Amino acid sequence: MSKIYGEGENKVTALDNVSFSIEKGEFVLIVGSSGSGKSTLLNMIGLLDHPTIGKVFIDGTDTTNLTDDKISSFRNKKLGFIFQFSNLLTDLTVLENVLLPREIAGTINSAEKNARELLKAVGLSDQMNKRANKISGGQAQRAAIARGLINNPAIVLADEPTGNLDSVTSAKIVDLMKTMAKNLNQTFIVVTHDRQHFGDVDRVITIKDGKAFEGNASSEMEVLV
Numbered sequence: 515m516s517k518i519y520g521e522g523e524n525k526v527t528a529l530d531n532v533s534f535s536i537e538k539g540e541f542v543l544i545v546g547s548s549g550s551g552k553s554t555l556l557n558m559i560g561l562l563d564h565p566t567i568g569k570v571f572i573d574g575t576d577t578t579n580l581t582d583d584k585i586s587s588f589r590n591k592k593l594g595f596i597f598q599f600s601n602l603l604t605d606l607t608v609l610e611n612v613l614l615p616r617e618i619a620g621t622i623n624s625a626e627k628n629a630r631e632l633l634k635a636v637g638l639s640d641q642m643n644k645r646a647n648k649i650s651g652g653q654a655q656r657a658a659i660a661r662g663l664i665n666n667p668a669i670v671l672a673d674e675p676t677g678n679l680d681s682v683t684s685a686k687i688v689d690l691m692k693t694m695a696k697n698l699n700q701t702f703i704v705v706t707h708d709r710q711h712f713g714d715v716d717r718v719i720t721i722k723d724g725k726a727f728e729g730n731a732s733s734e735m736e737v738l739v
């Protein structure tokens with residue numbers, strides 16, 4: 515796919531003929547410098563925006579011609595999101611925040627047991643009834659991970675999930691995401707400008723000037739077109 519923002523003098527080719535596929539269960543890092551096109555790529559995969567040219571297939575579905583309504587429900591069912599800031603709703607408890615995607619999906623009834631299990635898995639059993647503004651940044655990001663997983667999504671998408679955390683906390687969050695990915699055979703696509711933090715992962719894709727390359731050693735990168 516390609517993504518072009520603006521027109522004429524303001525035209526920016528944020529993604530330039532990028533093509534790759536990711537297998538179920540893969541933990542994939544998207545790396546690259548600021549402005550290279552990482553968030554644009556993640557927004558296309560997350561169906562938050564449309565490519566100018568090309569298609570996004572998720573779990574066997576060509577998402578190109580889905581209506582806006584269909585996209586919303588598809589996104590809610592198939593995708594989990596983790597952002598740089600946890601984006602928890604501060605009026606709700608931690609548990610209620612984790613349950614929110616199920617509330618939206620209309621499947622809240624069967625969800626609470628699952629939410630409690632996820633909160634236990636991310637180490638927040640004793641925090642789940644606190645309001646979301648009463649926990650630390652690291653705890654909030656743990657809650658966001660649980661929320662991202664509650665719908666059993668095909669893919670979890672994370673944009674700079676450790677970007678707002680100190681290095682000790684961010685190391686713990688990285689470990690947690692990798693552990694959850696492995697235990698659940700959960701596909702993760704994680705954007706970061708901090709490749710070192712993540713250690714061993716299944717796959718690294720580097721974005722440079724809107725082009726995608728396999729791997730992270732610039733001399734040996736194979737362009738993905």
Ligand SMILES: Nc1ncnc2c1ncn2[C@@H]1O[C@H](COP(=O)(O)OP(=O)(O)O)[C@@H](O)[C@H]1O
Pocket residue numbers: 519520526527528546547548549550551552553554555
């Ligand atoms: N909504 C937008 N409108 C116009 N240009 C944009 C928009 N979003 C991103 N860009 C431009 O696209 C390029 C890639 O941006 P982005 O995907 O945010 O990069 P990254 O996440 O790697 O920092 C940049 O040149 C940026 O300025």
Ligand SMILES: [Mg+2]
Pocket residue numbers: 552553554
């Ligand atoms: Mg970005």
